Amino acid sequence: MSQKVRVRFAPSPTGPLHIGGVRTALYNFLFAKKHNGVFCLRIEDTDQARYVEGAEDYIKETLAWLGLEPDEGPGYGGEFGPYRQSERKEIYQKYAGELLKRGKAYYAFDTQEELDARRKMEAERGNHTFKYDAYSRKEMKNSLTLSDEEVGKRIAAGEPYVIRLLVPENDTVTFEDLVRGQVTFETSELDDKVLIKADGMPTYHMANIIDDHLMEISHVIRGEEWLPSTGHHVLLYKAFGWADSIPHFAHLPLILKPNGKGKLSKRDGAKFGIPVFPLEWNGNNELDHFPGFREYGFLPEAVINFLAFLGWNPGTDEELFTLEQLCEVFSLDKIHKGGARFDFEKARWYNHQYIQQTDDGELASLIRPMLKAHGLNPSRDFLVKVCGLLKERCHLLSDFWENGAWFFEEVKEYDLENVKKRWNTELKGHFDKLIAELDSMQSFDAPGLESKVKAFINENGLKMGQVLPLLRIALAGTMKGPGVFETMEVFGKSETLARIKKAVALFGGITDQ
């Protein structure tokens, strides 16, 4: 690639960043890094009606959490700013004037109401849906049908107008998509897109082309929903006389709902019980509140890895890649063409893998806020050890609490069904004796405990199954969990004995009933 690689992630700040958008950001980032290029963030806030306070910060926070820091963008520096489209209004106006002068665009005075009425009428006739195009523009109110004098008068009078692209008749637009190959559109199918809205702001199509050109974007990597309007975009580049520097396009497959019916959307989070946003979002009202991958207990590394493989793969059997490794192996030609369903189980599996790879100390730090929320504040040393014992059975960070709350607070509920099955009064004496023996131990480490308890079982003619399960329930309340001896070691002698004594007393009461 002789040309300097410059890519951009251009979200619209209309709410929390969708997970599909995050993947687009990731692919842009990976492509930039792979080719020693530049990754820009551009905020596409041309629609003031849909603008949402806090959305831009949310986007930046997401990129920071995932390690996808932009090289250029609002607040990140760069020579091509401003990077917020709302701050570039004059630029678009200037270029719109240029297009008008070249005869590639025209003024249109049809109001929204008039257009709606026209569409409705056409629909009722059962004909094709109305398009503002080469045929219909001849009967609309615009600078093509009105005299120059009339147009001048209307503008001078302050009548609202839009500027539309004059799509050439009977032409063919073709471009090479890096993912899909050649894509072709007939201009007769394309409508005269609005370029500048009545409020003076540009539409996506206008702002996008000008900014990509001015910011010297080499590759446009975006979602498949943009494929149908790419014909207009190519037309625009040509209208500006920028045909020689049209960027390369790569349209990404969509991320579909878990059931495959349509693209993943905001509401699917609650519907399927899955996260669809990277981070928690708190909007203005109670309904506008969503947890994110982070709040579900995902590690950023896992989210990156999972997302990278949704629609792409390196062509080998390896599936675990760090961001750095992805930067090296990523390539656009390995992007799959078909949409990919969101598979939450796979996401959980990735997270499980990364939890295993994370060291116990770091896990302890990640877990602590959750414990604090429960009013608990265990010692660092204890917490680190517990993380070590628990991590191989945790898929999400929240599982540390789900599976191991009993480590941090007293047992809330004993598995009485199993106690009833296993406990008998005869065992009481054995347990009292065992408690005394444990109490006499000098050190309290897992191997020592294991040989001690096993010897005790043998000496007293007992079986492992008679003692160990009850010991486990005494300590944890449940049959599930890490090794009994490791657990005892982590608890230490006094806590271990306290728990066993309390449980033994309780078990006696149960079977007496």
Place this chain on the structure above:
RNA sequence: GGCCCGUUCGUCUAGGGGUUAGGACAUCACUCUUUCAAGGUGAAGACACGGGUUCGAUUCCCGUACGGGCUACCA
């Protein structure tokens, strides 16, 4: 409706004119084990359909079906 894009195990996918169609998740079995996991071993499981082209098509071409996207003064 129109336009554009797509279609390999349930899911994510590899592959590509001649393969026992490979891997991963999930599922099941066995194993390990004091439990639950993890690990190990194994099982089951796919080329949407119909025509071509070809000695041969899952692979190339054309249709059909199905799915998705777009069809705003939203992005």
